[in-house]
Amino acid sequence: MIARAGGADETRGADDIAVRVEHLTKVFGRRALEAADRLAAGASREDVAKLGTAAVIDASFEVRRGEIFVVMGLSGSGKSTLIRMLNGLLDATHGTVEIDGERVTGVDAKRLRAVRRSQVSMVFQHFALLPHRTVLDNVAYGLEIQGVDRERRLELARDVVRRVGLSGWEERLPSELSGGMQQRVGIARALCADTPVLLMDEAFSALDPLIRREMQEQLVELQAELGKTIVFITHDLNEAMFLGDRIAVMRDGRIVQIGSPEEILTDPANDYVAQFVQDVDRTRVLTAASVMEPPAASVPVTVGPRGALRAMRDVQSSTLLVTGPGRTVLGAVRDRDVLRAVQRGHRELRPLVDADVHRVSPDTSLAELPELAVTSGLPIAVVDGGDRLLGVIPRVMLLAALGNVPTETSEMAIVDLPPALDPALVAQTLDDATARFDSQEVSDAR
Numbered sequence: 297m298i299a300r301a302g303g304a305d306e307t308r309g310a311d312d313i314a315v316r317v318e319h320l321t322k323v324f325g326r327r328a329l330e331a332a333d334r335l336a337a338g339a340s341r342e343d344v345a346k347l348g349t350a351a352v353i354d355a356s357f358e359v360r361r362g363e364i365f366v367v368m369g370l371s372g373s374g375k376s377t378l379i380r381m382l383n384g385l386l387d388a389t390h391g392t393v394e395i396d397g398e399r400v401t402g403v404d405a406k407r408l409r410a411v412r413r414s415q416v417s418m419v420f421q422h423f424a425l426l427p428h429r430t431v432l433d434n435v436a437y438g439l440e441i442q443g444v445d446r447e448r449r450l451e452l453a454r455d456v457v458r459r460v461g462l463s464g465w466e467e468r469l470p471s472e473l474s475g476g477m478q479q480r481v482g483i484a485r486a487l488c489a490d491t492p493v494l495l496m497d498e499a500f501s502a503l504d505p506l507i508r509r510e511m512q513e514q515l516v517e518l519q520a521e522l523g524k525t526i527v528f529i530t531h532d533l534n535e536a537m538f539l540g541d542r543i544a545v546m547r548d549g550r551i552v553q554i555g556s557p558e559e560i561l562t563d564p565a566n567d568y569v570a571q572f573v574q575d576v577d578r579t580r581v582l583t584a585a586s587v588m589e590p591p592a593a594s595v596p597v598t599v600g601p602r603g604a605l606r607a608m609r610d611v612q613s614s615t616l617l618v619t620g621p622g623r624t625v626l627g628a629v630r631d632r633d634v635l636r637a638v639q640r641g642h643r644e645l646r647p648l649v650d651a652d653v654h655r656v657s658p659d660t661s662l663a664e665l666p667e668l669a670v671t672s673g674l675p676i677a678v679v680d681g682g683d684r685l686l687g688v689i690p691r692v693m694l695l696a697a698l699g700n701v702p703t704e705t706s707e708m709a710i711v712d713l714p715p716a717l718d719p720a721l722v723a724q725t726l727d728d729a730t731a732r733f734d735s736q737e738v739s740d741a742r
């Protein structure tokens with residue numbers, strides 16, 4: 297599991313905002329301004345169609361430093377137009393963009409160039425490499441434009457080439473590289489410019505699926521390492537869900553929802569988003585933390601078999617996690633063993649504990665869990681770095697959470713829960729034990 301920099305944190309101050317977009321609108325066409333005014337007054341995209349194409353309508357959002365902010369939508373929804381206004385490649389018809397507090401909209405070309413040079417780089421879908429320059433020279437190109445001397449820029453470029461896994465290819469030409477490698481060069485070039493903000497427009501869409509996945513993983517790693525702010529455009533929902541700390545969903549030029557992948561998935565703002573996300577592979581988005589239950593289905597080992605049996609009756613579970621000092625996980629017990637121990641008057645729970653429970657961290661992807669559930673048959677313990685119990689994932693929860701897994705994983709057999717013990721038998725055993733315990737206490741007292 298890769299540690300993520302950034303992420304949602306509502307308490308951050310204004311200084312933590314890398315990109316601020318307010319009421320941004322772009323209309324293509326000769327009467328663009330008139331159309332934008334009418335849109336601002338409440339007209340629809342269709343209402344102004346005769347005046348021009350409203351590609352982006354009244355978009356407002358903020359991207360925090362170190363965040364991967366994904367803009368997702370179908371073809372023609374306005375994603376490319378939006379991202380091109382973020383670095384001034386396109387003028388806005390209405391509204392403002394600020395990068396790191398610097399205006400990008402409504403400024404002169406010189407100012408714009410300065411912002412681009414120091415604040416924001418872009419990675420394109422089709423790499424846009426210089427064909428007659430080597431990998432190293434392509435990567436160093438941004439620094440060359442900035443006037444960095446040759447030796448220094450090649451040194452910096454070599455370091456970035458190594459980071460993206462292209463060591464040994466420095467002197468090759470782009471045409472000698474595969475598509476995935478060319479895109480690594482594109483990313484390296486953007487990283488080498490050392491701007492805090494990276495804009496990526498369908499950067500992985502031209503790559504085949506395996507390479508694409510590898511690049512997504514590498515991007516997340518690089519981001520965690522370098523702390524860049526990334527605005528990533530994609531029409532691929534699974535990609536958006538994998539990469540995004542937050543996702544903005546666009547439809548017909550408007551942003552219809554902004555939220556974390558989990559929010560978009562579990563609480564879609566409208567039917568459009570709901571339909572969009574219905575095919576997403578939930579196992580890649582949801583984590584152990586999102587499906588775990590509070591550790592009610594656990595007991596401290598000190599409660600003994602009777603306490604454990606009572607707890608099992610109360611939470612109606614056939615297995616129970618058992619904790620030791622400091623809520624560390626010792627293992628789990630099964631109802632049959634506990635029942636037998638109570639019937640025999642045993643006082644210790646520890647000998648019944650099966651230490652073989654799976655422990656996962658809260659950010660473990662759901663995709664990894666079914667296999668664990670199958671192999672152990674016990675609930676899964678969600679623990680922190682100190683092996684302290686944070687929550688429990690009973691296997692029924694897993695089944696519910698995996699509601700729409702794709703067919704290749706839904707074939708995985710999940711062992712049925714063993715039938716629960718007869719509640720009357722449990723109640724009788726507890727009553728008998730209590731009576732025995734009471735009479736023993738009385739005789740002990742004598």
Ligand SMILES: Nc1ncnc2c1ncn2[C@@H]1O[C@H](COP(=O)(O)OP(=O)(O)OP(=O)(O)O)[C@@H](O)[C@H]1O
Binds near residue numbers: 325349350351377
């Ligand atoms: N230069 C232009 N002139 C006129 N209309 C344009 C121009 N660029 C984009 N559009 C229109 O603006 C709308 C949004 O296009 P945009 O390319 O931003 O969408 P997109 O979501 O990025 O789609 P895709 O993934 O296909 O690139 C579309 O209707 C498109 O036809």
